[in-house]
Amino acid sequence: MPNNITRETPLHYFHKLSSHASSAQSPEIFNGQVEFALVVKEAPLSSFLNLRGNGSDKGFCSAVAEVLGVTVPTEPGTYHSNKDSSIYWLGPDEWLLFSCIDASNLEAQLRKALSGHISIVDISGGQTLINLRGDPCALAILLKKSSVYDFAAWPDADINAGRCAQTTFAKATAVVTNKADGSYDLILRRSFADYIAKWLLDAGQEFGCRIEA
Amino acid sequence: MLLIHCPHCREDREEEEYSYSGEAHIVRPLEPEALSDQEWGDYLFFRKNPKGIHHEMWYHAVGCRRYFYATRNTLSYEILETYKVGEQPQVSAQGAAQ
Amino acid sequence: MAGTYSLAACLAEGASAGAEAAKLAGCGDGRIRFPEPQVEEYPEQPAQALFLVPHTKATSRAPSQFVDMQLDVSASGIELAVREGFKSVEHIKRYTAMGFGTDQGKLGNINGMAILASALGQSIEQTGTTIFRPSYSPTTFGAIAGADVGALFDPERYTAVQRWHQEQGAAFEDVGQWKRPWYFPRGVESMQDAVSRECLAVRNSVGILDASTLGKIDIQGPDAAEFITRMYTNSYLKLAPGKCRYGVMLKEDGMIFDDGVCACIGDNHYLMFTTTGGAAGVLAWLELWQQTEWPDLKVYFTSVTDHWTTATITGPNARKVLAKVCADIDLANDAFQFMDWRDGTVAGVAARIFRISFTGELTYEINVPAHYGRHIWEALIAAGEEFDITPYGTETMHVLRAEKGFIIVGQDTDGSMTPADMNMDWVVGKNKTFSFIGKRSLQRSDSVRENRKQLVGLKTVDGTQVLPEGAQIVFDPEQKIPMSMQGHVTSSYFSSNLGHSIALAVVKGGHGLLGKTVYCPLADGRSIAAEIVSSVFYDPKGERQNAE
Structure with missing residues (x-):
């Protein structure tokens, strides 16, 4: 692929806007704060695949695990991960795969390994993952402002497993997951990413909230 | 707002995550063309x-x-149970009357 | 009511107050030194409420007595609601809009409910009140001063090309939550000037549209074709990979619900396009039938709307533009035909190209994963420069499709239109074995009755006059009011390509009325005459989209 091809994450322009604002200490975005208790960081472009299939079929689960090195979470509202990939439970026969493996490569491997009634859809262009980290108390309040879901009820995540929920987020939706380091990942649809970023900066303003490029 | 138990997520979730989809257990006629206008109208509208x-x-x-099913008391809004497609309700009007 | 009312009591009270004041001023001892005035006493009764000022004429004939000042609800309106059979105060509220304003009835509802009670012949207590909502019941400032303002009032959804559109100075239109370029004014151009220029550019050379907001659903599974065929009016059982087909979806009542192109991607794999506004509803609709009615059909649906950026290049020079940035697809007319799609590489990016058309011109809809969206867009703009490629917005899109008589679901249809009403019988498969959703309803007596509102074209007698959308249509402009309304205008534009205005309308029995002159009486008293014509104004044989 020629290297003059530019790729833009959903928050590409938001990063530019907020780093500019950060250097100027724009009161519109940061309310003049210099201390930031909360940090929002968008992951680099990665692969997202939507996977459908029969989770009670042992062959299906072991084939996916074989390709990704991650077991398929069959318990509702949970995810499993390793350093390269994560599998999030979205529904009784639906999972979201997040990986640094190239999407078409990953899809080809999965199609080769799986058989029967399955669906694999590359949705990499339409998603983004952002990490929310910072003061635990501020994080908890930010999430309470943003969603009807009670994230405080979740047990702490392990290094390779945790909870996830697809739910409302501000006036949009997100998949929210907890991580072992106490931070949260949000997976958003591309078209809503700008709105959610604006929301997070506004909702986190009282604690100081910035976007990290 | 109602808290509704999703039988798939196995959690109580807020009503705003859901949308209501009308009466359950209405089976589409297998041969619509065999029905009179009145019979088809009953299926369609009533x-x-x-x-x-x-x-x-x-x-x-x-x-x-x-999608899933819920048994709800339309007077009190109380949701008495939720169950998956393919399952039968445990609570019914007849049962509640007894 | 507080205070003193009778004349005698008023006089006595005044005298007493005067004497008391005099005493305080140092004169007298506070006693009244003149005789009490003798005045006639009238019997006094408690104050009475006057909810409706009586008139010699009936309320409906008397001068209007406004009850709800904000929403112009009058006493006669409330009485009319009762005559229409409404009894509950909550229903009356909704029928008349009484108390729906921002004051929530604080100004007028007491009078209104009393008038209602009187009309119902019952007491105010029996009639009851509506629910008091803010700001009738007090509201805290916190509730008003929340975060629901500005950019956070409602999500704005952006395509990957949003910033380019902004940089070009596009005017935007809200389509659902999406921001879509409406038109791209150059310099001091008016909207009509910009739209006319964009329309001419597409028909004469080439234009480019950001169509990314169209709903897209990926469908996979061994029963995918069967399932899709049950949902659309036409059949997809024999659609081969590489081919597309236009389909219309009905609700079970037989009325048009959504439309779009569906492409066969591979064995048991399809991509369905929906309208921009219908995307979430169509996905929920597919899931509803699969999950609750036909769980035995093996098929999965996944929304891919956000994944793809869709750059539509359209016009006689579209192929020349595409050829400059795409080397690995044979673009020859025979090799890549109208209603085909191909995988290929565009400006170095793996792309999926659909040769479908909403303008009637030679068109390629180029889809790439959205993180390449701006790259592909700018590559096409650069490749099209020598053809003066013209970015256009939704308004030009609407005009061009109206010139072709292509409907927009939700604009030319309103949930009460069958395919036959839209002159689209050709899209209904006659030989489908399965009774697709809505099919049986097309035989209902109401669906086959004559005199249904049917889609036609309208050409104003004075071609410079553009009919207002929504205008009512009558056959006799001299008829006494209330006139017999025969239909209404659904889409209306000035067509710079044709040099006159065009409109789409639905008219009772319209398909049999070609050539008839109809009239649109306007609120200002004018009446615009128009002739009923074919709904296809431009290239009626559809040759341009198949262009070599």
Whole structure:
């Protein structure tokens, strides 16, 4: 692929806007704060695949695990991960795969390994993952402002497993997951990413909230 | 707001994650062309709309994207049970009357 | 009511107050030194409410007595609601809009409910009140001063090309939550000037549209074709990979619900396009039938709307533009035909190209994963420069499709239109074995009755006059009011390509009325005459989209 091809994450322009604002200490975005208790960081472009299939079929689960090195979470509202990939439970026969493996490569491997009634859809262009980290108390309040879901009820995540929920987020939706380091990942649809970023900066303003490029 | 138990997510979730989808257990006629206009009209337009126990469909639109059934008391709004497609309700108007 | 009312009591009270004041001023001892005035006493009764000022004429004939000042609800309106059979105060509220304003009835509802009670012949207590909502019941400032303002009032959804559109100075239109370029004014151009220029550019050379907001649903599974065929009016059982087909979806009542192209991607794999506004509803609709009615059909649906950026290049020079940035697809007319799609590489990016058309011109809809969206867009703009490629917005899109008589679901249809009403019988498969959703309803007596509102074209007698959308249509402009309304205008534009205005309308029995002159009486008293014509104004044989 020629290297003059530019790729833009959903928050590409938001990063530019907020780093500019950060250097100027724009009161519109940061309310003049210099201390930031909360940090929002968008992951680099990665692969997202939507996977459908029969989770009670042992062959299906072991084939996916074989390709990704991650077991398929069959318990509702949970995810499993390793350093390269994560599998999030979205529904009784639906999972979201997040990986640094190239999407078409990953899809080809999965199609080769799986058989029967399955669906694999590359949705990499339409998603983004952002990490929310910072003061635990501020994080908890930010999430309470943003969603009807009670994230405080979740047990702490392990290094390779945790909870996830697809739910409302501000006036949009997100998949929210907890991580072992106490931070949260949000997976958003591309078209809503700008709105959610604006929301997070506004909702986190009282604690100081910035976007990290 | 109601808290509704999603039988797939196995959690109580807020009503705003769901959308209501009307009366449950209405089976589409297998041979629509064999029906009179009146019979087809009954299937199409007429609903029980009871005062009391009602079996209805809900869609977990912002969650697992699965449809499921709920038994709800339309007077009190109390949701007595939720169950998956293919399952039968444990609570019914007849049962509640007894 | 507080205070003193009778004349005698008023006089006595005044005298007493005067004497008391005099005493305080140092004169007298506070006693009244003149005789009490003798005045006639009238019997006094408690104050009475006057909810409706009586008139010699009936309320409906008397001068209007406004009850709800904000929403112009009058006493006669409330009485009319009762005559229409409404009894509950909550229903009356909704029928008349009484108390729906921002004051929530604080100004007028007491009078209104009393008038209602009188009309119902019952007491105010029996009639009851509506629910008091803010700001009738007090509201805290916190509730008003929340975060629901500005950019956070409602999500704005952006395509990957949003910033380019902004940089070009596009005017935007809200389509659902999406921001879509409406038109791209150059310099001091008016909207009509910009739209006319964009329309001419597409028909004469090439234009480019950001169509990314169209709903897209990926469908996979061994029963995918069967399932899709049950949902659309036409059949997809024999659609081969590489081919597309236009389909219309009905609700079970037989009325048009959504439309779009569906492409066969591979064995048991399809991509369905929906309208921009219909995307979430169509996905929920597919899931509903699969999950609750036909769980035995093996098929999965996944929304891919956000994944793809869709750059539509359209016009006689579209192929020349595409050829400059795409080397690995044979673009020859025979090799890549109208209603085909191909995988290929565009400006170095793996792309999926659909040769479908909403303008009637030679068109390629180029889809790439959205993180390449701006790259592909700018590559096409650069490749099209020598053809003066013209970015256009939704308004030009609407005009061009109206010139072709292509409907927009939700604009030319309103949930009460069958395919036959839209002159689209050709899209209904006659030999489908399965009774697709809505099919049986097309035989209902109401669906086959004559005199249904049917889609036609309208050409104003004075071609410079553009009919207002929504205008009512009558056959006799001299008829006494209330006139017999025969239909209404659904889409209306000035067509710079044709040099006159065009409109789409639905008219009772319209398909049999070609050539008839109809009239649109306007609120200002004018009446615009128009001739009923074919709904296809431009290239009626549809040759341009198949262009070599």
